[in-house]
Amino acid sequence: MTTQYTHEPAFLTGDEYSIPTFSLLGPDGQLYPGAQAPELERDQARRIYRSMLATRILDERMLAAQRQGRLSFYMQCTGEEAAVIGAAAALDDADMIMAQYREQGALVYRGFSFDEFMNQLFGNELDYGKGRQMPVHYGSRKLHYMTISSPLATQIPQATGYAYGQKLAGDGQCTLTFFGEGAASEGDFHAALNMAAVHEVPVIFFCRNNGYAISTPAVEQFAADGIAPRAFGYRMHVIRVDGNDILAVYQATQKARRIAVENNKPVLIEAMTYRSAAHSSSDDPSGYRLKKEEEEWREKDPVLRMKNWMLNQSWWSEEEEKQLQESLRQEVLETMKRAQKRPAPALDTLVSDVYAEITPALQRQFDQLKTHIRKYPDAYPRGAQSLDPDVSVSTIDQGES
Amino acid sequence: MPTMNLLQAINNALDIAMAEDEKVICFGEDVGIFGGVFRATSNLQGKYGRARCFNTPLVEQGIIGFANGLAAQGSVPVAEIQFADYIFPAFDQIVNEAAKFRYRSGDLFNVGGLTIRTPYGGGIHGGLYHSQSPEAYFAHTPGVKIVVPRNPYQAKGLLLAAIRDADPVIFFEPKRLYRASVGEVPEEDYQLPIGEAEVLKEGTDITLVGWGAQMEVIDKAVALAEEAGFSCEVIDLRSISPWDTETVVESVLKTGRLLITHEAPLTGGFAGEIAATIQERCFLYLESPIARVTGLDTPFPLSLEKEYMPDHLKIFEAIRQSVEF
Numbered sequence: 001m002t003t004q005y006t007h008e009p010a011f012l013t014g015d016e017y018s019i020p021t022f023s024l025l026g027p028d029g030q031l032y033p034g035a036q037a038p039e040l041e042r043d044q045a046r047r048i049y050r051s052m053l054a055t056r057i058l059d060e061r062m063l064a065a066q067r068q069g070r071l072s073f074y075m076q077c078t079g080e081e082a083a084v085i086g087a088a089a090a091l092d093d094a095d096m097i098m099a100q101y102r103e104q105g106a107l108v109y110r111g112f113s114f115d116e117f118m119n120q121l122f123g124n125e126l127d128y129g130k131g132r133q134m135p136v137h138y139g140s141r142k143l144h145y146m147t148i149s150s151p152l153a154t155q156i157p158q159a160t161g162y163a164y165g166q167k168l169a170g171d172g173q174c175t176l177t178f179f180g181e182g183a184a185s186e187g188d189f190h191a192a193l194n195m196a197a198v199h200e201v202p203v204i205f206f207c208r209n210n211g212y213a214i215s216t217p218a219v220e221q222f223a224a225d226g227i228a229p230r231a232f233g234y235r236m237h238v239i240r241v242d243g244n245d246i247l248a249v250y251q252a253t254q255k256a257r258r259i260a261v262e263n264n265k266p267v268l269i270e271a272m273t274y275r276s277a278a279h280s281s282s283d284d285p286s287g288y289r290l291k292k293e294e295e296e297w298r299e300k301d302p303v304l305r306m307k308n309w310m311l312n313q314s315w316w317s318e319e320e321e322k323q324l325q326e327s328l329r330q331e332v333l334e335t336m337k338r339a340q341k342r343p344a345p346a347l348d349t350l351v352s353d354v355y356a357e358i359t360p361a362l363q364r365q366f367d368q369l370k371t372h373i374r375k376y377p378d379a380y381p382r383g384a385q386s387l388d389p390d391v392s393v394s395t396i397d398q399g400e401s
Numbered sequence: 402m403p404t405m406n407l408l409q410a411i412n413n414a415l416d417i418a419m420a421e422d423e424k425v426i427c428f429g430e431d432v433g434i435f436g437g438v439f440r441a442t443s444n445l446q447g448k449y450g451r452a453r454c455f456n457t458p459l460v461e462q463g464i465i466g467f468a469n470g471l472a473a474q475g476s477v478p479v480a481e482i483q484f485a486d487y488i489f490p491a492f493d494q495i496v497n498e499a500a501k502f503r504y505r506s507g508d509l510f511n512v513g514g515l516t517i518r519t520p521y522g523g524g525i526h527g528g529l530y531h532s533q534s535p536e537a538y539f540a541h542t543p544g545v546k547i548v549v550p551r552n553p554y555q556a557k558g559l560l561l562a563a564i565r566d567a568d569p570v571i572f573f574e575p576k577r578l579y580r581a582s583v584g585e586v587p588e589e590d591y592q593l594p595i596g597e598a599e600v601l602k603e604g605t606d607i608t609l610v611g612w613g614a615q616m617e618v619i620d621k622a623v624a625l626a627e628e629a630g631f632s633c634e635v636i637d638l639r640s641i642s643p644w645d646t647e648t649v650v651e652s653v654l655k656t657g658r659l660l661i662t663h664e665a666p667l668t669g670g671f672a673g674e675i676a677a678t679i680q681e682r683c684f685l686y687l688e689s690p691i692a693r694v695t696g697l698d699t700p701f702p703l704s705l706e707k708e709y710m711p712d713h714l715k716i717f718e719a720i721r722q723s724v725e726f
């Protein structure tokens with residue numbers, strides 16, 4: 001700590017600092033004058049754009065499926081595809097991602113198939129999470145994507161710990177954790193950033209400042225100029241970026257990764273974006289924000305912006321766009337049908353994985369439960385069929401999740 | 402065989418675990434060069450370096466959040482919470498995260514490497530915030546194991562088992578006995594089983610069940626009881642999650658009477674769970690109501706600590722009432 005003495009009782013407010021927003025691509029898909037596109041190969045750009053489009057269409061279709069009653073719950077990434085996919089694309093595919101819940105774009109980018117999405121959304125026997133969590137709580141070990149948990153911000157100090165382990169292992173990987181500006185109010189956020197700075201951990205804290213925590217606008221979440229200035233308090237590298245500009249997000253995250261991995265320093269990125277959709281399928285934003293505001297942000301749509309840039313590069317065409325959209329919609333339909341038809345996880349998944357091995361007390365409870373289900377199979381059709389596939393039960397509620 | 406106190410036994414267990422596996426990492430408030438406020442981590446930083454034994458900022462939720470991530474990555478964190486009274490900021494990271502990590506991911510990820518060490522219990526004039534026994538809160542959460550040693554031999558064997566266990570473990574250390582409890586401890590590596598109770602003494606009139614520091618109090622009560630002519634069977638649970646139901650059931654089927662004792666308050670204390678299970682399993686064999694000798698339903702006091710504590714006299718009286726019921 002350095003001490004500089006003054007003899008005037010002068011207070012600082014933080015307004016002495018002004019944090020600019022890094023941006024490259026304007027809303028029209030053209031680079032700003034003087035802006036330089038990051039190094040980005042055609043194939044990589046196409047992988048990124050296809051992931052953006054796939055995420056957009058998956059979200060559209062699944063929200064519709066929820067409205068039709070086929071799915072209990074859904075959350076869209078809509079409006080934030082550039083922030084999420086730009087960040088994921090700048091990482092090494094073996095870097096760990098610890099997300100909040102609205103970052104399915106990162107999974108799409110890493111190659112999580114629509115079948116895999118659907119199995120989780122419908123909680124069927126092929127869901128990696130064994131049907132235990134609500135829809136959108138994805139996870140993939142092979143894609144280095146930590147399983148989502150509903151409590152907000154808990155993943156942030158975990159990311160610090162995970163990245164500390166990566167540093168000790170010396171494998172050159174880092175961890176990126178996503179969270180919203182609302183979650184950044186949680187104590188876990190502050191704990192995580194401070195510990196990461198103190199212990200020099202290769203972790204990237206990626207804040208999606210999308211304007212709202214359910215209905216609470218950012219202005220009622222914090223008095224400061226966003227999340228970025230907090231980095232100063234922890235002596236951490238920080239950058240604010242236009243979250244709807246995928247080229248800027250991509251480049252900022254690439255540089256952040258270099259700082260993290262090469263210098264073992266954490267970095268905070270604040271991506272300024274907008275949650276164009278409702279918080280979740282259970283939310284209706286018309287009660288707390290203006291249509292006009294939503295329309296203004298639609299003008300800055302990140303997918304359209306990237307598409308226009310791709311068209312300008314001649315790396316994409318309207319014909320390809322049409323074809324891809326059609327094939328994605330078709331794929332959503334087919335995979336959804338497949339997933340919906342699959343049975344629920346077996347009854348023993350109710351009690352497995354609580355501990356590495358089932359405890360005697362839990363085994364006893366489970367045995368009692370099985371006896372009860374066999375006595376009243378109609379009341380527990382899934383469990384009854386799992387115990388005895390030949391049992392005849394009056395109803396199997398396939399649609400319910 | 403060397404003689405150690407409980408702290409030295411813990412330090413020795415950590416030393417063995419760190420020497421054997423470079424993935425074992427010890428951290429918490431003041432655990433670095435200082436070796437922890439009780440010195441449980443003495444010399445570990447000097448021996449294994451700052452990367453593997455270090456101070457953390459003063460933030461319990463951060464310590465356990467960090468530890469969860471580290472364990473998920475494949476490391477073996479041994480996180481210290483300086484006093485069990487201060488574990489509550491980390492409640493969410495323990496209850497919603499550590500305990501559910503394996504289940505919610507369908508076993509894609511787990512934090513089985515995690516051990517949380519924390520000193521608990523009264524008898525050190527610590528008042529409200531240096532005396533609590535919060536084990537029952539965590540026993541209500543499937544997914545974490547809860548282990549409480551009673552002496553140096555157990556502390557070493559159970560801590561090594563906890564560190565190597567495939568599930569997250571909260572290891573409550575009886576701080577009143579840190580230096581007071583001294584005993585022979587093998588120098589070599591050994592483990593004691595988690596989930597298995599130990600029958601310390603066989604008897605015919607009544608079964609006495611406890612864990613951790615309360616076992617010493619039970620011993621004193623048994624001395625009085627035997628003088629009065631009551632034959633006591635004594636069981637140390639060693640872990641309360643999971644707890645060894647069968648050993649207690651077997652004993653109560655024989656003695657027909659049960660007394661459970663802990664320092665934590667009566668209401669919602671773990672004795673209630675044991676009592677409920679035993680009446681279910683041994684109903685027709687019980688000769689008297691199951692007795693609970695516990696702390697009062699108050700915050701932990703200071704000046705009147707002696708009055709609050711479930712001491713040997715209270716246990717002795719409860720034994721007498723149970724046998725003479």
